Amino acid sequence: MSRRKRPIEDSDVDISVSAPKRSAAGLPSLSETLPHAMADMGPSRAWKTLRAVNQKDGFDCMSCAWPDPPERKAAEFCENGAKAIGWEAEPLKIPTQFWAENTLSALESKSEYWLGQQGRLVEPVFKAAGSDHYVPVSWDRAFEVVARELNGLENPDHATFYTSGRTSNEAAFLYQLFVRAYGTNNLPDCSNMCHESTGVAMGATVGVGKSAITYADFAQADLIIIMGQNPGTCHPRMLTALEEAKEAGAGIVAVNPLPEAGLINFRNPQRPRGLVGKGTDLADQYLQIRLAGDMALLQALSKRVLDAERAAPGTVLDRTFIDEHCQGFVGFAAHLATLNERDVLTATGLTSADIDDLAARYLRAEKVIITWAMGITQHKKAVPTIKEIINLLLLRGNIGKPGAGPCPIRGHSNVQGDRTMGIWEKMPPRFLEAIQREFGFDPPRNPGVDAVDSIKGMRDGGIKVLIALGGNLVHAISDTTVAEAALRKTRLSVQISTKLNRSHVVVGEQALILPTLGRTEIDRQGGVKQFVTVEDTVCAVHRSTGPLEPIAPNVLSEVAIVSRMAQAVLGDKVPVDWAGLGRNYDAIRDHISRVVPGFEDFNARIREEDGFVLPHGPRDSRTFPTATGKAMFSVNELETIVIPRGRLLLQTVRSHDQFNTTTYTLNDRYRGIKKGRMVLLVNPSDLAELGFEDGGYVDVHSEADDGVDRVLPQLRLVSYPSARGCAAAYYPEANVLVPLDSTAEESNTPASKSVMIRLEPAAAPVYETAAGHRG
Ligand SMILES: Nc1nc2c(c(=O)[nH]1)N[C@H]1C(S)=C(S)[C@@H](COP(=O)(O)OP(=O)(O)OC[C@H]3O[C@@H](n4cnc5c(=O)[nH]c(N)nc54)[C@H](O)[C@@H]3O)O[C@H]1N2
Ligand SMILES: Nc1nc2c(c(=O)[nH]1)N[C@H]1C(S)=C(S)[C@@H](COP(=O)(O)OP(=O)(O)OC[C@H]3O[C@@H](n4cnc5c(=O)[nH]c(N)nc54)[C@H](O)[C@@H]3O)O[C@H]1N2
Ligand SMILES: [Mo]
Numbered sequence: 222m223s224r225r226k227r228p229i230e231d232s233d234v235d236i237s238v239s240a241p242k243r244s245a246a247g248l249p250s251l252s253e254t255l256p257h258a259m260a261d262m263g264p265s266r267a268w269k270t271l272r273a274v275n276q277k278d279g280f281d282c283m284s285c286a287w288p289d290p291p292e293r294k295a296a297e298f299c300e301n302g303a304k305a306i307g308w309e310a311e312p313l314k315i316p317t318q319f320w321a322e323n324t325l326s327a328l329e330s331k332s333e334y335w336l337g338q339q340g341r342l343v344e345p346v347f348k349a350a351g352s353d354h355y356v357p358v359s360w361d362r363a364f365e366v367v368a369r370e371l372n373g374l375e376n377p378d379h380a381t382f383y384t385s386g387r388t389s390n391e392a393a394f395l396y397q398l399f400v401r402a403y404g405t406n407n408l409p410d411c412s413n414m415c416h417e418s419t420g421v422a423m424g425a426t427v428g429v430g431k432s433a434i435t436y437a438d439f440a441q442a443d444l445i446i447i448m449g450q451n452p453g454t455c456h457p458r459m460l461t462a463l464e465e466a467k468e469a470g471a472g473i474v475a476v477n478p479l480p481e482a483g484l485i486n487f488r489n490p491q492r493p494r495g496l497v498g499k500g501t502d503l504a505d506q507y508l509q510i511r512l513a514g515d516m517a518l519l520q521a522l523s524k525r526v527l528d529a530e531r532a533a534p535g536t537v538l539d540r541t542f543i544d545e546h547c548q549g550f551v552g553f554a555a556h557l558a559t560l561n562e563r564d565v566l567t568a569t570g571l572t573s574a575d576i577d578d579l580a581a582r583y584l585r586a587e588k589v590i591i592t593w594a595m596g597i598t599q600h601k602k603a604v605p606t607i608k609e610i611i612n613l614l615l616l617r618g619n620i621g622k623p624g625a626g627p628c629p630i631r632g633h634s635n636v637q638g639d640r641t642m643g644i645w646e647k648m649p650p651r652f653l654e655a656i657q658r659e660f661g662f663d664p665p666r667n668p669g670v671d672a673v674d675s676i677k678g679m680r681d682g683g684i685k686v687l688i689a690l691g692g693n694l695v696h697a698i699s700d701t702t703v704a705e706a707a708l709r710k711t712r713l714s715v716q717i718s719t720k721l722n723r724s725h726v727v728v729g730e731q732a733l734i735l736p737t738l739g740r741t742e743i744d745r746q747g748g749v750k751q752f753v754t755v756e757d758t759v760c761a762v763h764r765s766t767g768p769l770e771p772i773a774p775n776v777l778s779e780v781a782i783v784s785r786m787a788q789a790v791l792g793d794k795v796p797v798d799w800a801g802l803g804r805n806y807d808a809i810r811d812h813i814s815r816v817v818p819g820f821e822d823f824n825a826r827i828r829e830e831d832g833f834v835l836p837h838g839p840r841d842s843r844t845f846p847t848a849t850g851k852a853m854f855s856v857n858e859l860e861t862i863v864i865p866r867g868r869l870l871l872q873t874v875r876s877h878d879q880f881n882t883t884t885y886t887l888n889d890r891y892r893g894i895k896k897g898r899m900v901l902l903v904n905p906s907d908l909a910e911l912g913f914e915d916g917g918y919v920d921v922h923s924e925a926d927d928g929v930d931r932v933l934p935q936l937r938l939v940s941y942p943s944a945r946g947c948a949a950a951y952y953p954e955a956n957v958l959v960p961l962d963s964t965a966e967e968s969n970t971p972a973s974k975s976v977m978i979r980l981e982p983a984a985a986p987v988y989e990t991a992a993g994h995r996g
Contacts, residue, residue, distance in 0.1 A: 234988060236897030238916075238939050245453030245460065245483030245891055246300065261307035266769060270306050270741050273768040274298045277830050281765040282306070283387050283740045284880060286631035286758040287456045288436045291831070299457035304878070304885045309719060309739040310769060313340035317357055320346055324353040328726040333696065333953070334884040336721040342736035343773035350730045360777070363733050364789035370686050370713040370731070371790050377404030377665070379685050381675040384410040384644045385692025386633020387740070389753030389765065391809045392779035393635075394817075395802060396690055397643035399787040401653075402662055402795040406669030407684075410644050411692055411881075412636050413672035418598040418968040419629040420640075422607035426853045427839045428846035431637060432759045433626035434590055435834060439466045441624030443586035446579075447504075448476040448515060448610070449596020449974075453483020453891055454877045456594075456630055463503055472582055475504040477596060478512055478872070478944035479902075482891035506578060510569050512870045512947045513600045513862050513975045517568035518576065519609035520859060524557045525580035526616050537584065539618030546843050547615055549854035556856045568861040570944055588624030589614065594632070596872075599974040603965040605857035612854055620852070621843035631758040632881075634740075638756030641817060641835070646671050655816045662795040672698055673961060673969050679707035688715045689724060690779065691737075693882040696723040699959035699971035700931070717782055722882055723953075736776045742767040744778045751778070751806045754827055756835065762820075763832030780806060862975065864946045868924070869907060872974040873952035873959070882953045889951075894939065899986070902941035902949040911980060915940035919980040921950070923958035931958050935986040948978065 258267035273279030275289050275297040282298055284305035289297065298306070319339065325348065328336070345363040346355035371380055382400045384393060400408055412420070420430035427433065439445070439462045452459040460483055463473060475484040486502050510518060530537035543550050562573060569576075583589060591610050597603060610627055611620075619625040631637050643652060646669035653664045670678055676698055678684030687694070687708065698704045708714060711729030718725070719739045725732075738744055744751045744767065752766040777785070784803025791799070802809050807824050814823035819835040826833045838844035845852045864870050875881070876889035876898065888895045892902070901921060908915060921933045933955055943949055950958075952973065963972045 236900070236937065237895045239893040241480065241893045241942065242482040242891045243480075244486035245457065258303055258307055261311045263312060266310055266312060269768045270310050271296065271298065271303065274302060274306060278766065280740045280767050281634055281755045281763070283309070283634045285456050286634050286637060287458045288757040288759045288761055289763075290436060290462070301454065301457055301877070301880070305880055306741060308337065308880075308883065308885060310741045311340070312772065314343045314773060315340045315721070317344065320355045320357060325355070325726055325728070326353055331726070332884070333722055333882055334887065336723065336726070337883050339721055341720060341772045342718060342734060342776075344736060344775050346734045348728060348732040355732070355734065360785065363735060364785055366713070366731065366733060367688070367715060367786055368789040371403065374685060378407060378669070379683060380405060381407040381409060381670060381678065381684050381687055383672070383675065383687065383689040383692060383694050384408065384639055385690065386411050386636025386639055388635060388639055388644075388690050388779060389755060390635065390638045390642050390762075390813065391753050391806045392690070392783055393639040393642040393644050394813050395780055395783045395787070395809055398656070398660070398797065399783055399791070401656060401664035402660075402787070402791055402797065404665055406646050406648070406665055406667065407675065408644050408646050408669055409672040409675045410636070410639060411633060411672070411697065412640060413969065414697060414971055414973075415595065415632050415636065416598055416629055417671070417970045418603035418965050419593075419607055421968045422604045423611065423627065423629070425847065426608055426611040426855060427620065427627070429837055429839055431837065432628045432630075433620050433837060433840040434628050435759050435840070436462070436761070438590065438624050438626065439463070440469050442466055442471045442588050442590045443624065444472045444474070444582055444589045446474045446476065446589065446591045447484060448591060448593040449598075450592060450594035450630055451477070451479075451481045451484070451874070452630075453481055455632070455875060457483070459630070460503070467503060472505045472586065473503050474506045474508065474579060474582065476508045476510050476515065476518065478510055478947045479874075479949065480507065480509065480942055506582065508571055508575055508579065509944050510571060511944045512872055513602065514569035514571070515597060516602050516606040516609050516857065517565045517859055517861065518571065519606065519613050520557060520560050521562070521565040521569075521576050522580050522583060523609070523613050523616060524560050525577065526584065526613070527554055527557060529584055538616055542618035543615070546845065546852050547854060548849050548851040549856075552856055553612060553854035560859070564859060564861055567863075568859070570946070583613070588622065589617070589619045590624070590626060590628050592628040592630050594630045596974060598968075599965070599970055599972055601963070601965055601972045601975060602860060603970060604967045605855070608855040608857055611852075615852055615854060621839050621841070626840060629758070634757075635755040637758060637760070638754070638762070641756055642813070643817075652816070659812055659816050660795065660797055671969055673964055673971065676704050676707045676961060679711055682710065685712045687711050687713075687729065688717075690717050690783070693722040693724045695727050696882045696953045696956065699956050699963065699973060700961035701953070701957040702931070703961050717779065735782055737782060738767070738771055738776055738778045740765060740767055741769050742771045743769065746778070746781065746804045746806070749805075751780075753780075753806065754810070754832070760835040760837055761832060762827065762835060764827055780809070864977070867911065867979065869903065869948040869978050869980070870946055871921070871923070871948045871950060871955070871958065871976040871978045873955040873976070874949050876951055879951075892941070897937065898951045898954060899936050900939045900950065901936040902939050902943055904943050904945050904947070905940045907945060907948075908938065908940055913938055913980060913982070918983040918985050920983040921958060922979045922981060923960070924977045924979060925960040925963065927960060927962065929960070931960065933958050935983045
């Protein structure tokens with residue numbers, strides 16, 4: 222087992238642990254945030270960016286996909302949005318000598334925190350085969366390398382093209398066009414690790430894998446059930462919508478193994494009483510469910526609904542809706558009749574009274590919204606669990622009417638738009654046909670590989686080139702050790718990014734870093750200011766225009782990089798005017814308007830103040846574009862995870878001060894943890910039963926069918942009010958414990974929220990000195 226010294230930034234030397242908070246704030250006031258932002262960015266940049274974020278003529282905050290309200294506040298961003306903006310817009314550049322001073326081997330021992338602190342990437346750099354250094358190169362030289370390697374492959378499927386969800390619609394559309402013109406559908410993305418399970422489950426049952434509600438629906442709901450989501454940290458602006466819903470009379474229920482701040486109580490600093498008062502108690506009911514217990518809970522709720530109908534026929538189910546719009550009801554009802562309450566209680570860790578209480582709320586409500594995020598999608602049974610969300614909603618017609626519907630809350634700010642634009646390894650034939658009609662070349666029809674299968678391809682030697690438009694694939698994917706070894710086997714890895722991360726230092730034989738502009742920056746092509754567009758989690762499409770001058774003259778936009786890469790690799794192989802599209806984003810949008818349904822007249826409609834909302838059959842007219850044309854009830858076999866004695870089930874979560882693999886600080890304020898991330902949160906009774914003490918150290922071993930011993934050494938134990946048997950550690954540090962093969966059925970999403978673990982006593986870790994640590 223590796224016992225190398227830990228980087229000082231991963232230290233817990235000064236860690237402090239206090240009781241978790243109950244309350245979270247959503248939107249801070251401008252006066253509260255400005256001083257912090259000024260420290261990061263300086264007064265002029267802070268003012269320019271914060272004033273413009275999420276405003277109608279400004280830029281879309283890159284921190285999450287939560288929608289903008291119709292009426293914008295002066296400060297329409299949250300604390301975490303301000304951190305994301307500060308991280309990107311801090312005027313700190315990686316100097317040219319950095320590349321001579323730092324070998325790759327030295328950079329490999331640095332933490333994500335340190336790498337992210339080095340500043341913005343401002344020039345293309347190349348690592349040649351056999352070299353331990355990156356060296357600055359010209360853009361032309363960089364694209365020559367990409368062209369040589371891609372065109373040297375025997376088969377285009379030997380390359381894979383990753384995308385992370387910050388990429389704009391325009392860049393995403395051009396990128397998938399380039400990749401398909403090159404000859405492959407290998408277009409994995411972060412969604413493969415995120416809401417893929419949602420897409421699969423909703424696609425099969427209602428025909429559209431996106432939220433079936435709009436922003437306005439929140440205020441009209443009678444009941445909002447929030448499952449497997451931590452809005453206080455990950456979607457703080459959602460708390461405002463929840464507060465408004467609550468004021469309008471909605472009940473709110475939180476289902477979560479962790480009592481997350483914000484779900485329980487919310488302070489709104491933009492209101493006088495929010496700053497000083499007790500805040501709003503958001504959740505009327507909190508169900509502390511066991512990890513992966515949701516499918517059992519949902520089945521138990523549906524069963525209670527069916528029982529209520531039996532007791533008072535004709536009064537409970539929405540018979541008209543079921544008869545007119547659904548299929549499969551009889552089989553579903555018959556299957557639930559066999560549900561065993563004891564299995565439900567084992568799986569959920571809840572009492573029958575808890576479930577009765579929620580069922581009664583559901584039955585009292587005419588309009589119900591269910592929201593969910595990674596606590597639902599990253600489990601082995603994620604797809605059937607989401608299908609059970611749909612079953613429960615269909616029973617009482619809770620879809621396609623105001624104030625009701627399934628609402629998956631997406632993560633990255635444009636992850637949903639990227640999919641709409643064709644970033645998917647298995648886009649349907651009608652999309653590929655539209656590409657063929659519009660551009661006059663025949664795109665490949667065989668499906669490509671997703672994120673997990675891309676890693677497997679690199680591991681097994683079939684994939685030799687990785688190009689990544691943003692993100693941090695090697696650290697975001699599961700099984701870090703396997704993933705790193707896989708990436709090192711490639712002939713070339715290319716990262717198009719704003720800042721350094723692990724995927725820039727664990728690389729192929731040859732590697733390129735191509736620096737790009739972020740959301741906060743002005744994008745000029747041929748002297749003309751361009752704007753880009755994004756789609757939020759409720760299908761609203763709008764413009765995004767950065768207010769700041771570019772960080773450096775030699776940094777290109779994502780669109781420009783893709784355009785030049787396509788020219789270098791493809792020449793005039795296909796009849797696409799790559800150079801023209803790179804110069805004028807309206808021209809890209811014209812193509813989109815003819816290829817992607819819902820984008821007709823794109824250039825005109827996007828210039829309207831609020832943009833537009835994409836059509837959505839189930840939401841707009843109860844039309845369900847499934848295989849049968851109906852909304853499908855589904856039958857899903859319950860499988861209960863039994864946690865053997867001496868074991869715990871582990872979930873990997875985000876702290877309050879991180880964005881995915883980016884660490885802003887080492888704090889997780891709401892959970893009471895400061896200055897350290899290498900911790901394992903365990904219920905006090907579990908700690909006692911396992912014979913460990915709060916503050917002690919353990920090696921965490923995960924248990925997998927393949928017999929490989931995966932270890933995360935020396936975590937500090939923190940006694941924490943998590944559900945019994947359910948532990949938590951931070952992503953991405955804990956990704957080393959998640960086997961690559963441990964994925965959700967059908968969606969192949971890593972099961973990052975249910976990892977069986979065993980603890981072994983360990984010594985406290987030893988740290989490197991603080992040399993080179995930028996405070
Ligand atoms: N500040 C900040 N904002 C972000 C991000 C970030 O990293 N930082 N990431 C963005 C991205 S890409 C995404 S996808 C979203 C992620 O948003 P979330 O999904 O809210 O983020 P996670 O930290 O993964 O939290 C999962 C939540 O589900 C709960 N949970 C885990 N397992 C279960 C379960 O089996 N059942 C139930 N009912 N609950 C469970 C956890 O306790 C936790 O509260 O946030 C986006 N916004
Ligand atoms: N164990 C575990 N693993 C997980 C998860 C989990 O909950 N648990 N969550 C999963 C989820 S939900 C997701 S979405 C993935 C996230 O996976 P990714 O999207 O691959 O990872 P990020 O950390 O969001 O990527 C951050 C990097 O993007 C680059 N970047 C930032 N802004 C821009 C930009 O404007 N343009 C470009 N080109 N680059 C930019 C920067 O270099 C930054 O370091 O991780 C997944 N992995
Ligand atoms: Mo995500």
